[in-house]
Amino acid sequence: MNKKWWKESVVYQIYPRSFKDSNGDGIGDLKGIIEKLDYLKELGIDVIWLSPIYKSPNDDNGYDISDYRDIMDEFGSLEDFDVLLDEAHKRNIKIIMDLVVNHTSDEHRWFIESKKSVDNKFRDYYVWKNGKDGQPPNNWGSFFSGSTWEYDEETEMYYLHLFSKKQPDLNWENNEVRNSVYDMMKWWLDKGIDGFRMDVINMISKVQTFPDGPKEENASYGDIVPYAINGPRVHEFLKEMHKEVLSKYDIMTVGETPAVSPEDVLKYAGENEEELNMVFHFEHMDLGFGPEGKWSNLGFKLTELKGILTKWQKALENDGWNSLYWDNHDQPRAVSRFGNDKEYWLESAKMLGTCLHMMKGTPYIFQGEEIGMTNVAFDNIEDYRDIETLNSYEELVEKKGKNKEEMMQAIHDRSRDNARTPMQWDDSENAGFTLGEPWIKVNPNYININAKAQIDDKDSIFNYYKKLISIRKEYPIVVYGRYDLILEESEKIYAYTRTLDNEKLLVICNFTEKETLFQTPSDINTNSQKLIISNYDVFNHDLTNIVLRPYETRVYLLQI
Incomplete structure (x- = not known):
């Protein structure tokens, strides 16, 4: 039994933009998080995972970083961060940061330089290719719809972006890119942070011939998965990262790794592989996907869910380690998806928490899950903020003629904004999240579902989660x-x-x-x-x- 502190921890994910606003501008911030540290201490969690707080133009809510060593203006300052880290550590709460190094913002100084000319020393920090017969270099389709290639008139070449065109992919084949990333990671670790959650980390290596991806009939673009996920040098890069950075600190690392099998994960997070502590897979999150991906929402059988979770439990039984989660910033609310958020809201929220927290692995709680926050159903597409949701609506409804009502129902069920509505602190205006106008509307059910109403209610979901966490501390069997x-x-x-x-x-x-x-x-x-x-x-x-x-x-x- 190889005991580690991160195996025995419970992690709480904060999406800072929606957690707590301290200055009335409608956007959550670092001082707001500091205000609520005692709440998290009361809950009993051990680690906070902060979604990106770096300087960013916010094309993809902070996952487009323009400066890795500074804080987004709306969130505060580096001094605020230092206070947050210190105050968390005083309460024995660790902090892990979101590491987003598959891509940067197109407003990062590296990319600004890279665009200037083919001879610029930063040109090779990104993936630039010539087109073919007036078309992009290949047929790859972006995760946010459209092509993965954006034409630059200045140098008459295309750059690669697996996500938004404002998120150009870094060229990890370049030693200087890797060393720059490692220096940045050490800078944060030397500040005293306790680890990293690594965004789409299994996409950093691409097949360098950049062939066309397989294309389904009537599809506009080819599939990038075979050539841009779990690529040829990804393990080499992560072993190098471990040697140069991770091995020098007692930290927690978790990689976001779409499209992985258990066999893949044992390479990323096997005990002796010297890469990562654990990863997030998405197999249970993909249940119900259909021809339009998550927007199809075909439903699923319980035996399918059990089969997936059991497969992962058994595959990593003696090697590797599971990350346990129902919710995160990219997923709909668990009680709405897997439970019953109406007649049996209380009972099903508690049941889902039990089912997950009693498994083997490190549990992750997404903000609001501990009070049973639910999906939201905005009437108008204009009320949504998520780039993936808005792009998919335009693609499927306005370009392909999908029924508007069906698409809105799919958005109500699956949009990432379900997780991003403001944290419901109390029953005052805007749920106690802000004194201003929130950047995205509050779920109207905050009147009944809020933290203040639950903290002193011994039968509440909050106090049930508190007990689940305490059981984990009391009984080694729950961990090991x-x-x-x-x-x-x-x-x-x-x-x-x-x-x-x-x-x-x-x-x-x-x-x-x-x-x-x-x-x-x-x-x-x-x-x-x-x-x-x-x-x-x-x-x-x-x-x-x-x-x-x-x-x-x-x-x-x-x-x-």
């Missing part, structure tokens, strides 16, 4: 126990065990709004049992036959 799925074929119940030495946890979760019979498998000894958490009052502990109420969850500690 072996995971085994039971009732594999059930479309109603997600149940599993965790086993460590002479103890076993039995975790039972009803994913339906109906009463459902649970029968403990005969090979599980229930003679010695202790209920350690549940979302309903429990009076009958006969585990032979349990009639589970809607979205009921229970966790029992058993002696083997």
Whole structure:
């Protein structure tokens, strides 16, 4: 059992723009985060992951960085950051930063120089190519729709951008680029931060022949995944990063890695690979995708969800480490997606928290998840701010003729803005987020769903999450126990065990709004049992036959 502090931690992700505004400009900021550190200490979390706070023109909400060593004006100053870091550390809360080094902003000084001429010393910091017969260098399609290539009239060449045209990709083949990135990372680590979450880190290496991607019939662009994800030199680059930077500090590293298999992840985050501590995969997030990706929202079966999560639990059982999450800044709210955010909002939010936090891995809580914040359904596309949502609406509705009402429903279900509405602190105007006009509208249900209403309510989702976190600290089995799925074929119940030495946890979760019979498998000894958490009052502990109420969850500690 290889014990590490980051395995035993619970991480809380803050999307600073939407967390807490301290100066009334409608945008969350660093001083706002400082104001709420005691709230996070009360919750019991160990680590804050800050979504990008660097200087940025905000084309993609801070994931387009113009200066890696300064703070976005709206968020405050480097001095504010130093205070935040110091105040967090006083409360035994660590801080990890978002590292965005697949691309920069087109307003970064490197790119400004790179554009000036083909002979500029920064030219090779980015990927520049000649077109073919008046067309881009290849058929790759951007993740934000359109081509991945943008023509520059000044030098009559194209530059690569896997995301927005204002996010040109760095050329990691260039040693100077890599060394510049490593110097920047050391600068932040020497300030005292505790690690990095690395944005799309498995995209930093591209196939250098830049061939056309496979193209489906009627598709406008080719698929970039085979040539721009898990590329030929990605492990070489990450091993170099580990040697030059990461190995010199006791820190936490987690990579965002779309389109990976468990076999891939063991290369990125195997115990002896000397790359990363863990990664985020997206397989469970892609459930329900269809011909229009997430905008199709075809639904899914519980057996599919269980199959995916179990596959990852077993694949990383003896090597690597799982990141556990339902929500983040790019995903809809879990209680709206996997639970029932109406009649059984309270019960299903608690059940989902239990199902995730009792698994093996490091749990991540996204701001507002601990109070059961839900998806929002704005009536007008003009109320949305997310570039991916707006581009997809234009592409699918205005260019391809998709039904407007269907697309708006898809946006209500899946838009990244579901996660980005302001944190709901209390029932005052704008949910206590700001005294000004918020940069994006507040979810109207803040009147009923807010932190103030829950902190002193012993039956609240907040206090339930607080208990889940405390259980993790109290019982090593929650961190290090072996995971085994039971009732594999059930479309109603997600149940599993965790086993460590002479103890076993039995975790039972009803994913339906109906009463459902649970029968403990005969090979599980229930003679010695202790209920350690549940979302309903429990009076009958006969585990032979349990009639589970809607979205009921229970966790029992058993002696083997």
